[in-house]
Amino acid sequence: MSLLYLKNVSKDYNDSFVLENVTFEMEPGEFISLVGRSGVGKTTLFKILIKEEKSTKGRVFFNDKDIAKLKPKELTYLRRKIGMIFQDFKLLVNRTAFENVAFAMEVAGYSYESIKKDVPEFLKLVGLENRLNHFPYQLSAGEKQRVVIARVLAQRPELILADEPTGNLDPINTWEIIKLLLKINEFGTAIILATHDKEVVNTLGKRVISLEGGKIIRDEKEGKYLI
Ligand SMILES: Nc1ncnc2c1ncn2[C@@H]1O[C@H](COP(=O)(O)OP(=O)(O)OP(=O)(O)O)[C@@H](O)[C@H]1O
Numbered sequence: 001m002s003l004l005y006l007k008n009v010s011k012d013y014n015d016s017f018v019l020e021n022v023t024f025e026m027e028p029g030e031f032i033s034l035v036g037r038s039g040v041g042k043t044t045l046f047k048i049l050i051k052e053e054k055s056t057k058g059r060v061f062f063n064d065k066d067i068a069k070l071k072p073k074e075l076t077y078l079r080r081k082i083g084m085i086f087q088d089f090k091l092l093v094n095r096t097a098f099e100n101v102a103f104a105m106e107v108a109g110y111s112y113e114s115i116k117k118d119v120p121e122f123l124k125l126v127g128l129e130n131r132l133n134h135f136p137y138q139l140s141a142g143e144k145q146r147v148v149i150a151r152v153l154a155q156r157p158e159l160i161l162a163d164e165p166t167g168n169l170d171p172i173n174t175w176e177i178i179k180l181l182l183k184i185n186e187f188g189t190a191i192i193l194a195t196h197d198k199e200v201v202n203t204l205g206k207r208v209i210s211l212e213g214g215k216i217i218r219d220e221k222e223g224k225y226l227i
């Protein structure tokens with residue numbers, strides 16, 4: 001069984017192709033780096049996976065279910081099972097680290113008791129046990145990204161889509177975040193990491209999917225960033 005299966009997924013905006021016949025399969029717990037130049041369609045692909053955008057052609061299966069056929073309830077479930085991490089964090093600015101993670105759990109329907117118990121655990125997992133009551137403006141960029149990761153973990157996702165998660169970070173924080181993603185992956189969560197960072201991709205030694213001109217030009221088990 002595959003976690004994710006894209007079959008000939010194409011997307012065009014106003015008749016110009018962004019993605020063309022993108023096909024790949026992903027196993028549960030796999031780690032994939034998705035690389036390619038700016039504008040090649042990485043974010044668009046992520047948006048298609050969470051049904052924020054609709055593909056023009058092709059099909060996407062998550063846990064063997066065609067996402068085009070999901071009922072509203074199942075779509076909510078899909079969005080819980082696929083967690084997104086963005087370059088620009090997207091934290092709620094007027095809420096503390098604790099409240100940002102708590103809010104995600106609340107939306108996902110967790111009880112007050114489990115929120116109170118689990119939020120500090122998730123923040124501890126990302127090394128922020130001493131920052132529970134800090135607001136985003138009181139946190140460094142690296143710390144903000146850790147709150148985002150804690151928030152995503154609180155959804156208990158099966159797949160994390162990390163869209164340039166280290167784009168705003170210095171090299172030291174970049175590695176801290178990458179190490180954290182690897183740890184999460186070791187616990188069994190599948191990850192697709194969209195990145196421009198050659199050094200990160202080449203050091204990871206994981207599967208690399210390279211996009212160019214809207215197509216997959218390479219899909220290698222222990223790939224390198226060659227573009
Ligand atoms: N809503 C939209 N309407 C029209 N064109 C769009 C829309 N969204 C994205 N595009 C175009 O689709 C292409 C792919 O954009 P996308 O954001 O997926 O690229 P990307 O690979 O994520 O780039 P980056 O590495 O800079 O984040 C770009 O040419 C962009 O201008």
Ligand SMILES: [Mg+2]
Pocket residue numbers: 042043044163
């Ligand atoms: Mg992008």
